[in-house]
Amino acid sequence: MNKVFLIGRLTREPELRFTPGTGIAVANFTLAVDRNYVGQDGQKQADFIPVICWRKLAEVVANNLGKGRLVAVSGSIQTSSYQAQDGSKRYKVEVVADEVKFLDWPKDNKDDGGVDGFYPVDGDEDIPFR
Amino acid sequence: MNKVFLIGRLTREPELRFTPGTGIAVANFTLAVDRNYVGQDGQKQADFIPVICWRKLAEVVANNLGKGRLVAVSGSIQTSSYQAQDGSKRYKVEVVADEVKFLDWPKDNKDDGGVDGFYPVDGDEDIPFR
Amino acid sequence: MNKVFLIGRLTREPELRFTPGTGIAVANFTLAVDRNYVGQDGQKQADFIPVICWRKLAEVVANNLGKGRLVAVSGSIQTSSYQAQDGSKRYKVEVVADEVKFLDWPKDNKDDGGVDGFYPVDGDEDIPFR
Amino acid sequence: MNKVFLIGRLTREPELRFTPGTGIAVANFTLAVDRNYVGQDGQKQADFIPVICWRKLAEVVANNLGKGRLVAVSGSIQTSSYQAQDGSKRYKVEVVADEVKFLDWPKDNKDDGGVDGFYPVDGDEDIPFR
DNA sequence: TTTT
DNA sequence: TTTT
Numbered sequence: 001m002n003k004v005f006l007i008g009r010l011t012r013e014p015e016l017r018f019t020p021g022t023g024i025a026v027a028n029f030t031l032a033v034d035r036n037y038v039g040q041d042g043q044k045q046a047d048f049i050p051v052i053c054w055r056k057l058a059e060v061v062a063n064n065l066g067k068g069r070l071v072a073v074s075g076s077i078q079t080s081s082y083q084a085q086d087g088s089k090r091y092k093v094e095v096v097a098d099e100v101k102f103l104d105w106p107k108d109n110k111d112d113g114g115v116d117g118f119y120p121v122d123g124d125e126d127i128p129f130r
Numbered sequence: 131m132n133k134v135f136l137i138g139r140l141t142r143e144p145e146l147r148f149t150p151g152t153g154i155a156v157a158n159f160t161l162a163v164d165r166n167y168v169g170q171d172g173q174k175q176a177d178f179i180p181v182i183c184w185r186k187l188a189e190v191v192a193n194n195l196g197k198g199r200l201v202a203v204s205g206s207i208q209t210s211s212y213q214a215q216d217g218s219k220r221y222k223v224e225v226v227a228d229e230v231k232f233l234d235w236p237k238d239n240k241d242d243g244g245v246d247g248f249y250p251v252d253g254d255e256d257i258p259f260r
Numbered sequence: 261m262n263k264v265f266l267i268g269r270l271t272r273e274p275e276l277r278f279t280p281g282t283g284i285a286v287a288n289f290t291l292a293v294d295r296n297y298v299g300q301d302g303q304k305q306a307d308f309i310p311v312i313c314w315r316k317l318a319e320v321v322a323n324n325l326g327k328g329r330l331v332a333v334s335g336s337i338q339t340s341s342y343q344a345q346d347g348s349k350r351y352k353v354e355v356v357a358d359e360v361k362f363l364d365w366p367k368d369n370k371d372d373g374g375v376d377g378f379y380p381v382d383g384d385e386d387i388p389f390r
Numbered sequence: 391m392n393k394v395f396l397i398g399r400l401t402r403e404p405e406l407r408f409t410p411g412t413g414i415a416v417a418n419f420t421l422a423v424d425r426n427y428v429g430q431d432g433q434k435q436a437d438f439i440p441v442i443c444w445r446k447l448a449e450v451v452a453n454n455l456g457k458g459r460l461v462a463v464s465g466s467i468q469t470s471s472y473q474a475q476d477g478s479k480r481y482k483v484e485v486v487a488d489e490v491k492f493l494d495w496p497k498d499n500k501d502d503g504g505v506d507g508f509y510p511v512d513g514d515e516d517i518p519f520r
Numbered sequence: 521t522t523t524t
Numbered sequence: 525t526t527t528t
Binding site for chain 4: 261262263264265266267268293295307308309310332336337338339346351353354355
C-alpha cells in the first residue's frame with residue numbers, strides 16, 4: 001500500500017513533455033502544501049512536493065492548470081535513482097498522481113463557456129483519466 | 131492536507147540520533163513498498179521511501195524494529211533543501227511518520243514472554259507517541 | 261489504522277449541541293461527496309456521509325460553515341450501536357473529523373475585510389483545533 | 391475525493407453472494423479496527439466496519455480470508471438508503487474495498503502449497519483484482 | 521452479531 | 525432529509 005493525499009497550490013505552470021519513442025504525455029509540477037504549524041524561528045511553512053502525471057491526466061493538467069491554482073491530488077510515492085552529471089548516484093522521490101481535482105477557478109477567468117459543456121466549474125468537476 | 135499511508139518492510143536497521151543541543155531523538159529508516167505492477171522490462175518493483183520520526187516514536191522504532199520488519203506508516207511528506215558538499219543546492223523529500231504500526235513479529239523471536247501478556251505480537255500493538 | 265479523506269459539500273447547516281453534564285461541543289453535518297462515475301440507470305451520483313466533530317473544531321465548523329460549502333475532511337470511521345424506539349438494536353457508522361479545511365468561500369460574502377488581510381479566503385486557511 | 395484506509399481483523403467468515411440476474415460476485419465482511427485510545431469507562435475499543443467488495447476481489451477474499459485474519463483495506467465510503475421491513479426508510483454506510491492486502495497467514499495453516507505458485511505469503515502478496 |  |  002502506497003497512498004498519498006495532498007491539497008495545495010501549483011508553484012508554476014505544469015511542464016508537458018512526451019516520451020521519446022512512444023510519445024506518451026507526461027506532466028510535472030510542484031505543489032506547495034501549507035503546513036499546519038509554524039517553525040519556531042519563522043522557517044519555511046510549506047512543503048514543495050514534486051508531482052508527475054501521465055497520459056490523459058497529464059494533458060488535462062497541462063491544459064487547465066497554472067501557477068497558484070488549488071488542487072487535490074491522490075496518488076502514490078515513487079522513488080527512482082539516476083546518474084548525476086558528476087557521475088554520482090542521486091535519488092529522486094516524487095508523487096505520481098492518479099487523480100487531480102480542481103478546487104478553484106481563477107476569478108478573472110473570461111473563458112467560461114467551453115466546448116460541449118465540459119468545464120471544470122466550482123471544483124466539483126472530476127478529471128477523467130486513464 | 132498532506133497525508134501518507136504506507137505498508138512495507140524496513141530495508142535495514144533504523145538509525146537513531148539525537149539533536150545536538152536539545153537531545154531530541156530522531157530515527158531514520160527506509161521502507162521498501164512493493165508495487166502492484168511489474169515493469170514491462172523487469173525493472174524495479176518496489177519504491178524505497180525515506181522515513182523519519184521523532185521523540186518517543188523514534189525510540190520505539192529504533193528499539194523494536196529491524197531489517198525486514200513489516201510496518202504500516204501514516205504521516206506526511208516533508209521537503210527541505212540543503213547545501214551539498216560541492217556547494218550546490220539539493221532537495222530532500224521524505225515521509226515524517228506520526229504513527230508506525232507493527233504488522234509482524236520475527237518468527238525466531240525468543241523473547242515472547244513479557245510482563246502480563248503485554249507484548250507487541252501480531253501487529254495489533256499501537257505505538258504510543260507524541 | 262483507520263483513516264478517511266473526503267472532499268464534498270455540506271447538505272445543510274451543521275447542528276451544534278453540547279453534551280449534557282460536561283457541556284462539550286459536538287457538531288454534526290452531512291457531506292455530499294460526488295462519485296466519479298454515473299449509475300448506468302441514472303442512479304444516485306453522490307454519497308451522503310454523516311460527519312461528527314468535537315470541541316473547538318465543532319464550534320469553528322458550526323460558526324463558519326453552511327449548506328453548500330466545499331470542505332476537505334480528514335478523520336476516521338467510528339461505529340456504535342444504540343437502541344431504536346421500537347427496542348431493536350441499530351448500528352451507526354459515521355466519520356469523526358479531526359481536520360476540516362475550508363475550500364471555498366461564499367461569493368456573495370460581504371464580510372471580506374478582516375484585520376490585516378487575515379481572512380480564510382481561497383481555501384488556504386486551516387482550522388485550528390484540539 | 392472519497393478515500394479510506396483500514397487495518398483490522400475480520401470478525402467472521404466473509405459472506406459470498408451473486409447478483410440475481412447478472413451473477414456478479416459480492417462479498418461482505420466486518421472489520422474490527424482497534425482504537426488507539428481506551429474509553430474512560432472501559433467502553434468499546436474497536437470499530438466494527440462493514441466492508442463490501444465485488445467481482446474478482448470478492449472471490450479472492452471469500453476463498454482466502456476467515457475470522458481473525460489481519461488485512462489492510464483501501465477503498466471509499468458508500469452510502470445508500472433502503473426500505474426496512476416496517477416500511478421506514480433506513481440508511482446504510484459501508485466501505486467499498488478496491489484493494490485488500492493480506493497481512494498475516496494463520497500459524498496452523500497446513501495448506502502451504504497452492505496452485506501455480508500463487509500464495510499470499512508473508513503479507514507481501516497483493517490481491518489481483520478488477 | 522463482533523477481531524487479536 | 526441531501527450538496528454544486
